[in-house]
Amino acid sequence: MIRNTWGRRRALPIWLTALTLTGSLIAGCSGTSVTPQEEAKPPAASESKQPDTKAPAPEGKTEVDEQPSDVYYEIFVRSFYDSDGDGIGDLQGVIEKLDYLNDGNPETSEDLGVTGIWLMPINPSPSYHGYDVTDYRSIHPDYGTLDDFKTLLAEADKRGIKIIMDLVVNHTSTEHAWFQQAAKDKASDTRDWYIWAEDQGKTPSGSSAAGSGSPWHEMNGAHYMGTFWGGMPDLNFDNPKVREEMKDIGKFWLELGVDGFRIDAAKHIYEDLMSDKGEATTAKNTAWWQEFRASMHEVNPEAYIVGEIWDNSAAVIAPYLENAFDSGFNFGLGESIIGAAMNEKDNNLAFTLERTYGLFSQVSDGKFTDAAFLTNHDMNRVMSQLKDDVNHAKMAAGILLTMPGHPFIYYGEEIGMKGAKPDEQIREPMIWSNTSSDKGQTTWEPLMHNRGDQVQGVEQQTGDEDSLLSRYRTLIRWRNEMPALNSGTIESFASGNQQVMAYIRRTNENGALVVHNLSGTEQTVDLASKNGSADFRSLARTTDDSAALDGSSLTLPPYATVILE
Numbered sequence: 342m343i344r345n346t347w348g349r350r351r352a353l354p355i356w357l358t359a360l361t362l363t364g365s366l367i368a369g370c371s372g373t374s375v376t377p378q379e380e381a382k383p384p385a386a387s388e389s390k391q392p393d394t395k396a397p398a399p400e401g402k403t404e405v406d407e408q409p410s411d412v413y414y415e416i417f418v419r420s421f422y423d424s425d426g427d428g429i430g431d432l433q434g435v436i437e438k439l440d441y442l443n444d445g446n447p448e449t450s451e452d453l454g455v456t457g458i459w460l461m462p463i464n465p466s467p468s469y470h471g472y473d474v475t476d477y478r479s480i481h482p483d484y485g486t487l488d489d490f491k492t493l494l495a496e497a498d499k500r501g502i503k504i505i506m507d508l509v510v511n512h513t514s515t516e517h518a519w520f521q522q523a524a525k526d527k528a529s530d531t532r533d534w535y536i537w538a539e540d541q542g543k544t545p546s547g548s549s550a551a552g553s554g555s556p557w558h559e560m561n562g563a564h565y566m567g568t569f570w571g572g573m574p575d576l577n578f579d580n581p582k583v584r585e586e587m588k589d590i591g592k593f594w595l596e597l598g599v600d601g602f603r604i605d606a607a608k609h610i611y612e613d614l615m616s617d618k619g620e621a622t623t624a625k626n627t628a629w630w631q632e633f634r635a636s637m638h639e640v641n642p643e644a645y646i647v648g649e650i651w652d653n654s655a656a657v658i659a660p661y662l663e664n665a666f667d668s669g670f671n672f673g674l675g676e677s678i679i680g681a682a683m684n685e686k687d688n689n690l691a692f693t694l695e696r697t698y699g700l701f702s703q704v705s706d707g708k709f710t711d712a713a714f715l716t717n718h719d720m721n722r723v724m725s726q727l728k729d730d731v732n733h734a735k736m737a738a739g740i741l742l743t744m745p746g747h748p749f750i751y752y753g754e755e756i757g758m759k760g761a762k763p764d765e766q767i768r769e770p771m772i773w774s775n776t777s778s779d780k781g782q783t784t785w786e787p788l789m790h791n792r793g794d795q796v797q798g799v800e801q802q803t804g805d806e807d808s809l810l811s812r813y814r815t816l817i818r819w820r821n822e823m824p825a826l827n828s829g830t831i832e833s834f835a836s837g838n839q840q841v842m843a844y845i846r847r848t849n850e851n852g853a854l855v856v857h858n859l860s861g862t863e864q865t866v867d868l869a870s871k872n873g874s875a876d877f878r879s880l881a882r883t884t885d886d887s888a889a890l891d892g893s894s895l896t897l898p899p900y901a902t903v904i905l906e
């Protein structure tokens with residue numbers, strides 16, 4: 342398989358890290374997605390004034406903290422593409438649509454150009470979503486076979502696409518053989534693989550750390566821990582046999598050829614109850630993930646591991662980046678991007694990221710890579726949050742795809758699919774054609790938000806240069822072509838205009854100034870007067886040809902994104 346090169350990068354200055362620790366940071370969120378009614382929060386008083394920003398550094402003078410990146414595409418296989426006519430998406434369907442994602446030819450423009458795929462759970466499970474696993478070394482029969490999966494890996498590799506898979510180790514299904522044995526017989530070998538209140542002398546009370554209500558569930562006169570739901574009993578990671586089994590499972594998939602894992606519920610390995618929250622529990626969690634990471638290195642030292650650490654504090658996320666995960670999903674960044682696009686106002690996003698990255702870089706010894714995204718399978722879709730405003734969706738995409746690290750796109754986001762909870766309705770079938778003319782259209786779930794009169798499909802948007810899909814393709818192509826966008830760090834840049842967001846992306850050899858007009862009216866920015874430099878003299882990329890650079894005066898059409906070099 343084509344592998345990432347996770348180079349050792351220089352940590353940012355200690356003073357920047359210290360600054361990070363003193364303010365509110367952008368790396369997490371509360372567990373609920375921003376709603377259309379919410380406005381972007383203004384920066385704290387200590388952040389309200391932007392610092393003097395840096396002009397491009399003379400070549401070779403300053404080493405920056407580069408983040409080599411891939412653009413990942415999150416796929417819910419059940420909803421993606423149906424190859425056999427049963428209405429359910431499958432692995433062969435993903436294979437058939439690989440050319441849509443990346444056809445392997447950089448000269449073509451009708452593929453998205455992504456270089457990574459995140460597959461939501463593909464293991465056998467009694468639930469449609471797959472997050473309650475019954476067999477960790479097999480493929481869900483609705484999706485195909487291990488041979489199908491091997492074919493997918495090989496075909497993706499031909500196109501330069503990495504594949505990471507959801508690894509759900511916090512809990513199993515109640516229908517897993519381990520739990521079935523444990524529940525029936527207290528003397529079974531797997532009884533202690535789960536957390537039983539009576540066996541461990543615990544009182545079955547308290548509130549779940551993952552949500553409201555009790556995490557305890559009764560079966561056969563005893564109570565087991567199920568932090569998320571009664572159908573998902575938590576595994577007991579104090580048992581060394583459980584840890585060894587999960588490491589063996591990870592090695593199994595790496596040896597098969599996957600490029601890494603998305604880790605579900607990463608902070609809930611030991612954080613079961615609300616009362617568990619704290620440094621001691623975080624230390625146990627991170628110690629386990631460091632143990633897991635070390636084991637994965639035995640198979641593939643370059644395996645990419647990104648954790649779901651759903652929290653509103655960068656200080657909580659940071660420990661997981663120390664010899665454990667390469668990335669933690671940046672929930673707060675997604676909220677900030679959506680807020681800026683929705684409210685058409687700059688929210689000092691880049692300034693806050695600089696500070697956050699200072700902490701993350703120090704903790705990881707310069708090895709972390711951010712994982713940016715707008716929404717995922719647990720959140721109301723971005724187009725619904727933006728009230729079906731295509732211009733705002735284009736601006737959100739423009740910001741996301743010019744961010745450092747790995748941007749993640751939730752399937753259908755690129756065509757403006759809509760959806761609001763319950764979960765089934767944010768995981769509706771991918772719309773290949775809104776005329777239902779595509780034979781591979783999945784039908785497992787009735788369309789509530791994405792019927793033919795509500796969203797244009799891939800077929801319809803492909804021929805439209807002004808479509809959201811075309812904007813995504815353009816932005817990803819820019820990212821693949823421009824080293825500063827692909828691997829650069831981020832530096833804030835004061836535009837002097839509240840409706841214009843700007844920031845510098847810089848590698849050790851290249852620099853680029855990214856500028857977004859968040860508004861529906863033309864805006865002008867004087868680059869020199871606001872930053873003491875006019876070193877960005879070339880209009881390298883623009884989403885609107887009427888953008889113009891006259892000396893240091895940049896004119897931006899409505900809702901335009903431009904890149905200067």
